[in-house]
Amino acid sequence: MAEDKILIVDDDPQIRMFLADRLKVKGYRVLQAHSGKEGLKKIKEDSPDLVLLDLQMPEMDGLTLLKILQKEQSDLPVIILTAHGTIEHAVEAMKYGALDFLPKPCKPDHILLLMQRALESKTLKDENKYLRDELQMQHPMVVGNSPAMKKIKETAEKVAGSKSTVLILGESGTGKQLLARAIYHLSDRREKPFVQVNCTTLSEHLLESDLFGHEKGAFTGAIKQKKGRFELANRGTVFLDEMGDLPLSIQAKLLFVLEYGEFQRVGGIDSQSTDVRIIAATNKDLSELVNKNLFREDLYFRINVVSIQIPPLRDRMEDLPVFIDCFLKKHCRAMQKPIPEISQRTMEILKNYSWPGNIRELENVIERAVVLSSGEKITPDVLPELLSVRSAEDLQVGLSLEEAQQKFKKQFILKTLQQTNHSQTEAAKILGLQRTYLNRLIKGLGIS
CATH class of the missing domain: 1.10.8.60 (Helicase, Ruva Protein; domain 3)
Structure with missing residues (x-):
């Protein structure tokens, strides 16, 4: 396409000029080099989109340059321009990554056609790389190199191909949702819906309707039938985020879905079937909730088929x-x-x-x-x-006692606020202070 940058590497100035004139007319930006050595320098400095390369040149021949490019920039398209006597060398060059070769003298239309194909292929590869990078950025959980993350990746890859329920455990912000999406993208259900449900955002009544749907007239405001998440996710994946907060009444219906793949809409009497894979996540200790009768033991055993603990x-x-x-x-x-x-x-x-x-x-x-x-x-x-401002260790000798106390107080309140996601109410409880007094301290210490 126009605006692509083309590097011509040839020791014959007339050939360089001939090619450059015709490429410029077509809107290409043209760079020139008289040897392989100069060509390599321009490649490193100017990052061309394609190289037209002669084989027989002083200082560094084209084949040597091509071998270097294969190691350092294997994605850079190279088209060989060769005299009749060097066809065998051109064939050898193809082994080192050249896309094609043309005998001299070259017909401009033929060169332009090969260039267009090569640049279109490069654009497609660049777009694919961009999409892969985007996926990695959206799901950075899959790029960790620590031993713990390597083990998690191995487990995720193994479990992705099954229908088994997965329970992801970890503190808030560790990437539980990212890992759930990564498992989904690795599974054979990746072309089907990925339906996410946050179990903390809705009241018990609304959550039941959201998950299982409702019939017309089931409650005030139910003016028409509505399909729930499990119905919409048929043949796909349902991700239950913060599952430890599910009300007990909904836990019973969820257990039935896991056992039999069936449920009833709110206000309905007919059973609805669904084929879903469930991935659940929580930052709570479900076994402790079971002991406190806040989470069903049978559901805990049913949901805890494969558990993955993400470390902080x-x-x-x-x-x-x-x-x-x-x-x-x-x-x-x-x-x-x-x-x-x-x-x-x-x-x-x-x-x-x-x-x-x-x-x-x-x-x-x-x-x-x-x-x-x-x-x-x-x-x-x-x-x-x-x-x-990390800890009391940052306090320097030389401060007055009052200054040190103020600095420590500021650090400690900052850390507590961070731990509570800047909830002054929660921070006040932890610090044993009235919320109004904590608010005055925050203002007085200049905490933003």
């Missing part, structure tokens, strides 16, 4: 750079910004933080840094204050 980010800090890189690419691409480096001091702060909010908190921090950063590096000044 603080227990797998070797994965931190992987996630940082992933989130940087995601948000820089969304904001159309170049990807900055992480300064050494910034990385030290990120590594020394305990991440109570796990991966979700890390992504928020990286997104904030991308928004606020204007240079080539992300520096500590664009990080939230909480990350830079």
